Amino acid sequence: MPQRFSKDEYHAPTSELNLPNQAFNQWKIMSRMENLRALFAERRRGYSLPQGLYTDLAVHDFDIRAIFQRTWLQAGFESEIPTPGDYLTLKVGESSVVVVRNLDGVVGAFFNTCRHRGAQICSEKRGHAARLVCPYHHWSYDLRGRLVQAALMHEGFDRSNFTLRAIKVETVGGVIFICLGDSPPNFAPFRTALEPMIEPHELRKTKLVHTQTLIEHADWKLVMENARECYHCRAAHPQLMRSLRDFTTVRDTSGAPQQWETAFIQNCESTGLPTGEVIGEWYQIGRYALSDGMLSYTTDGKPAVAKTLGSVGNGDVGVMWWAIQPNGFNHVVGDYAFCFQVWPTGPGETVVTGKWFVHQEAVEGVDYKLERLTEVWTATNEQDASLAENLQRGVRSIAYTPGPYSRITEQLVSRLIDWYCDSAETFLRGT
Ligand code: FES
């Protein structure tokens, strides 16, 4: 098994525990930055990254600061917090975030850190509260993050100066996105592209029925690289490949539309579903045909859920897919939505969550069986976890050298890594 590093080891490596002064620590930080600069300078476009960018202990911290704290992240579906007062929490690096629906039904997000002395306010993964109350000295915040109660504070203390630190939030078609940074990337083009594709599926009218959590011993970039290509699918994903039509490895080189493709587009148009693909700087969106005769990601291609999602005719919608850099992808078929999210939790460690959503009125045991609903993606995620961990093991070897991404099957991997390096270099220029 690859070595796992505890957070203490990471933040204070043993050899540096007794360092005498701040100046030396400063020098240490600078030398790490120089190291990182050298690694990015060494990187060759179209090739996997230099080893250190997958294995260096400092890279985890860097990636959180340079990438995860500055970009849009998918936080969840609105249907996970349907009622005012519902909240969910998640962690971006060391920073806990609470995403909450306020009394007007609007979704907001805050740092989950009390403005008194910094205690974490909500400790559950999800919950419901009329107010967010810090467990330490019971400062209470309303659902807009305003401090409404703070007992026994001195005269002159002004509650209005101690609002929870807000985080930027956008919602599109029932999906919540957050950005921890002050200058988020432009969200408007993403909204324009995603909205018409996603709205027909009415994801606000869904409910979360299953979550799979995997702790993978692999750098988040290796997890996401694996998630951005289907070069490995035929060999690794027997369940998924019964229904997924893999365009990246099976292409008609003439470029002419094929009969199944024309039929798929015509069917979508007849039910008002937009087709096509949009590839932006940090996102990809599209609708694609499943394999012939398949309506869902199930082992027999038949729907797993009797109630279809949204206004999508007979449920023959192919798959509506979107992915964002850096943290996930989503597949919506006629009868369910599957969401895959990636959270780096330490050097060489990534938490992956898979979530399954069905129509809010679907009843387990009547309209669907959980095992059948989750069978394909559960197996696929476990297979991918093995691949990512195996990749990390190989990359740690002294024999590793960056290798070329296929221009046929790994274009999205290449785009992900270009985006990562461009974002990192922009950050480095500003430090
Ligand atoms: S730290 Fe939250 S009330 Fe004291």
Ligand SMILES: [Fe+2]
């Ligand atoms: Fe895979």
